Each structure stands twice: as structure tokens, then as C-alpha cells.
Amino acid sequence: MAGQARPGYIVQGGLTTGLLHALVAMDMPGSGTVFLSQNWKFTAPVFIGDTITAEAEVISVHPTKPVTQLKITVKRQDGETVLEGEAWCYTFR
Numbered sequence: 001m002a003g004q005a006r007p008g009y010i011v012q013g014g015l016t017t018g019l020l021h022a023l024v025a026m027d028m029p030g031s032g033t034v035f036l037s038q039n040w041k042f043t044a045p046v047f048i049g050d051t052i053t054a055e056a057e058v059i060s061v062h063p064t065k066p067v068t069q070l071k072i073t074v075k076r077q078d079g080e081t082v083l084e085g086e087a088w089c090y091t092f093r
Contacts, residue, residue, distance in 0.1 A: 009048050010045045010047060016042070017038075017040075019052065019054045020054050024087070028070075034089065038086075040083055040084060042083050044076065050077060053074065054072070054073070056072055068088070070087045071086055
């Protein structure tokens with residue numbers, strides 16, 4: 001698909017990152033978690049009709065505070081990465 005235009009509309013990036021907000025706030029690292037900072041880049045477009053999957057991996061945990069660093073990846077149904085980066089999160093207890 002490289003170098004070829006794909007027909008259809010591109011999904012606005014806020015819809016892609018909204019999946020990450022839901023993942024962090026509801027599931028990982030735990031309920032009540034909020035982003036402290038985000039550093040990610042969009043590496044490929046998401047088109048209307050695509051299925052995307054968000055993954056978050058805990059790569060560090062602060063020893064005295066409920067703060068975690070996450071590696072973030074979002075992939076399209078064809079396996080292509082559409083977003084990658086990292087985030088720092090705070091979990092309210």
C-alpha cells in the first residue's frame with residue numbers, strides 16, 4: 001500500500017487518541033488514572049471503517065508515588081502502527 005492513495009476520509013486524530021484516554025482511565029494502570037503528559041506521533045492515517053487497537057505497556061513505576069510511564073501503540077487492522085509514543089500517568093487512590 002506504500003505510495004498509493006487510499007480512497008475515503010481520514011479519521012480526525014482526536015478520535016484515535018480518545019481510545020487511549022478510555023484505556024488509561026478505565027483499565028490501565030487502573031481506574032481513576034489520568035494523563036500527566038503525552039508524547040506521541042501519528043505514523044499513518046486511520047480511515048473511516050478501519051478497526052484500531054490500542055496497547056499500553058507499563059515501562060516504569062515511580063517508587064513512592066502512584067505514577068507510571070507507559071509505552072503507547074495504536075495499530076490498524078492490517079497491523080500497521082498508526083500512533084506510537086509514551087505517556088506518564090497518575091492514578092488516584
